[in-house]
Amino acid sequence: MTEAYPKVSVVVINARDKEWLGKCLESLVKTDYPDFETIVVDCQTPRIEEWIAEHFKGIKLMHLAEDIGPSASHNVGAAKADPSSEYLAFLDNDTTVEPSWLKELIKIIHNDKETGIAQAKILKMGRENRLDHTGLAIDSLGTWCTTLDMKEENFNEVLEVFAASLAACIVSRDAFNKAGGFDDDYFIYDDDTDFCWRARLVGYKVLFVPSARVSHSGQIVKGVKPKKLFHGVKNRGYTLLKNYELGNLWWRICVYYVVMSLCALTFLFLLKPGQALASLRGLADMIVNFKKIWQKRVKIQSSRRVSDKELFLQKLLRKDVWATLSYLRNVAPVAIV
Numbered sequence: 001m002t003e004a005y006p007k008v009s010v011v012v013i014n015a016r017d018k019e020w021l022g023k024c025l026e027s028l029v030k031t032d033y034p035d036f037e038t039i040v041v042d043c044q045t046p047r048i049e050e051w052i053a054e055h056f057k058g059i060k061l062m063h064l065a066e067d068i069g070p071s072a073s074h075n076v077g078a079a080k081a082d083p084s085s086e087y088l089a090f091l092d093n094d095t096t097v098e099p100s101w102l103k104e105l106i107k108i109i110h111n112d113k114e115t116g117i118a119q120a121k122i123l124k125m126g127r128e129n130r131l132d133h134t135g136l137a138i139d140s141l142g143t144w145c146t147t148l149d150m151k152e153e154n155f156n157e158v159l160e161v162f163a164a165s166l167a168a169c170i171v172s173r174d175a176f177n178k179a180g181g182f183d184d185d186y187f188i189y190d191d192d193t194d195f196c197w198r199a200r201l202v203g204y205k206v207l208f209v210p211s212a213r214v215s216h217s218g219q220i221v222k223g224v225k226p227k228k229l230f231h232g233v234k235n236r237g238y239t240l241l242k243n244y245e246l247g248n249l250w251w252r253i254c255v256y257y258v259v260m261s262l263c264a265l266t267f268l269f270l271l272k273p274g275q276a277l278a279s280l281r282g283l284a285d286m287i288v289n290f291k292k293i294w295q296k297r298v299k300i301q302s303s304r305r306v307s308d309k310e311l312f313l314q315k316l317l318r319k320d321v322w323a324t325l326s327y328l329r330n331v332a333p334v335a336i337v
Contacts (some may be wrong), residue, residue: 006086006110008036008102008170011077013070014093015043018051020217025056027096033103036089039080041073069187069231074166078176086110089170094217096125097168104212105170108158116175116204117196119164120212123152131155132216134208135163135193137316139323140252141259142193142236146323161208162316163196168214175204178303183238183296185289188228190235197243200316203305226278233260233282241286242297245308257283259324 010028014021021040028038039060042048044067052061062076078088087109089102101120109118122132134147134155144163147155179199182191196206237260240253260279267276286293311317 005033005035006106007082007084008033008087008089008106009039009077009081009085010036010089010091010102011039011041011074011081012091012093013041013073013077014045014048015067015073016045017093018045018048020094021045022055024091024093024095024097025059027098028091029056030099031097031102032099033106036102037082037085039077041077041080043067043069043073068184070166071182071186071188071191072184074182074191075184078181086173087170088173088176090166090168091214092167092216094125095122095168096215098213101168101212101214102170105209107211108207108209109170109172112205113172114203114205115172115207116179116199117164117169117171117206118209118212119161119207120168120214121152121155121208121210122165122168123213123215124149125215125217128152128215132167132218133165135161135165135196137162137318138193139318140321141256141324142190142239143321143323143327144193145318155208156210158210159208160314160316161206162200162311163193164206164208166192166195167216167218168212171199172204175199175202178202179204180299185292186235186238187231189232190239194235194239194242197239198300200311201243201300201304201306224275226274229275229278230282230285233279234285237283237286238293241290241293242300245301248308255321259321259328263328 012024037060041062043064048063049061052059060080062080074090081088105118105120109115119134124130124132129152131147131150131152135144136147137145179195179202182195237256240256244252260283264276264279267279308317
């Protein structure tokens, strides 16, 4: 390790796939950064040990017989990382990176100790003139004000954002540890929002780095699977309950329950009982596990250094619900066709 090039552990999460993972690793080995290791955390891909050994040398593999979900997989990768690594980079398996992506991220994050997380400019694979997700801010119910489908040419300056997409980002080890890592209970969805929020509360900034370029497939599947819907509903509520100051929490969580209950009724009206039940189960889970969530909240709030007011003044937290309403209006109708 040198001062200019601190060691980085790159964690790629994967589940039941070799095709996308192969493309990701083929691009990753061309990275021009001199001191990094690659860790693949895989869930349930048959014979992946032999496949990795045959096609990609020097990669650490953690193969799991059960699907623990992306959130826990990120933690497994972090735990497997070389102790000398100052930074942890995270990639989804359906990404491809440009050779300079890691060097550009390090250039920003290593020169500013207040920056704990930095996200690459994530482009839509096959439509590289358009952006994938970046959490510019969140509305009152935790929905991202996102860069999705915006022109990439309009985002060529480093800027502070509320949350980074875990599809392609880097985290300082200190920020990871102080924020407490990812919440294993999330399984999938909103773990990036929650993690970045907690990192912000202990004093770290989150930056968008346009010179670090990554393409992301973001594989779109038709329909909303009840299992994923369940996790999405519960996790959004978990994130609100854990991270808002008490004075800003109550009306937001009440509105969230009303909005998601109406969504469940909409699913019933559209003859989607599985999705309706999943939505209601997500809301019920927050009640059943309220004590556990509140214990996490107490720990988070006890280490808080940044107030909600500061985040509101920076316009990283917003007081409206327009992003949520836009999501429900534009995304949900398509998803349930």
